[in-house]
Amino acid sequence: MVHHLYSACEFFKNVIVIKTRDRCIMELKRWVNTHTGAFDWGHAAKLHVDMEENSDQLLDKEVKMKSALQHVVKCNLKKENITDPIVLPLADCIISAWLLDAVCKDQDTYIRYLRKFSRLLKPGGHLILFASYGTTYITVGKEKFHALTYDEEFVRKALSGEGFVIDNIEVKERTAVCDLLDYKATTFIVAHKEK
Numbered sequence: 001m002v003h004h005l006y007s008a009c010e011f012f013k014n015v016i017v018i019k020t021r022d023r024c025i026m027e028l029k030r031w032v033n034t035h036t037g038a039f040d041w042g043h044a045a046k047l048h049v050d051m052e053e054n055s056d057q058l059l060d061k062e063v064k065m066k067s068a069l070q071h072v073v074k075c076n077l078k079k080e081n082i083t084d085p086i087v088l089p090l091a092d093c094i095i096s097a098w099l100l101d102a103v104c105k106d107q108d109t110y111i112r113y114l115r116k117f118s119r120l121l122k123p124g125g126h127l128i129l130f131a132s133y134g135t136t137y138i139t140v141g142k143e144k145f146h147a148l149t150y151d152e153e154f155v156r157k158a159l160s161g162e163g164f165v166i167d168n169i170e171v172k173e174r175t176a177v178c179d180l181l182d183y184k185a186t187t188f189i190v191a192h193k194e195k
């Protein structure tokens with residue numbers, strides 16, 4: 001998923017994407033390097049161009065994004081240093097989109113992984129989370145996967161327990177009708193690491 005990166009590259013000149021699966025890393029690199037047959041994310045760029053008032057043209061958007069995207073790095077949240085053996089420089093901002101909901105087996109794991117995000121951030125650095133409340137399962141193909149079920153009260157406590165100050169939480173109640181997943185609302189959270 002690259003949608004959020006179009007907005008991110010308006011603010012950050014150096015973006016590092018961290019991904020788990022080798023196949024995802026390969027596909028993303030093919031797209032960044034404009035290789036023949038790479039997945040076409042043009043629809044995502046067009047969405048941003050359509051939404052923004054003083055927008056760049058479609059091509060400028062792609063160019064800006066690809067030049068900001070410096071590295072695609074392999075990660076595993078289970079490791080102590082999640083990008084081991086690479087040690088990343090401390091970040092101004094981490095954006096995580098629907099990752100913790102999908103990979104955390106319980107609330108303690110969620111809190112542990114938040115702590116790992118915090119270690120990757122500069123003091124005062126921002127954490128932006130896109131997430132869903134109340135999900136119990138996610139369907140991919142014919143398989144149903146576990147999702148961590150939580151609500152705003154939990155995420156507020158988890159963030160402040162790990163030394164984050166919450167700047168903003170927006171919640172959008174679900175309107176979509178679809179049984180592939182059972183979230184109740186989506187949320188957009190901005191927090192920063194205490195100095």
Ligand SMILES: C[S@@+](CC[C@H](N)C(=O)[O-])C[C@H]1O[C@@H](n2cnc3c(N)ncnc32)[C@H](O)[C@@H]1O
Binds near residue numbers: 097103
């Ligand atoms: C719902 S998707 C989130 C997708 C994410 N927004 C993105 O653009 O890649 C969940 C992702 O968690 C990744 N994942 C699974 N186990 C992981 C782990 N131990 N550490 C880090 N990521 C993991 C999967 O590869 C999958 O891409």
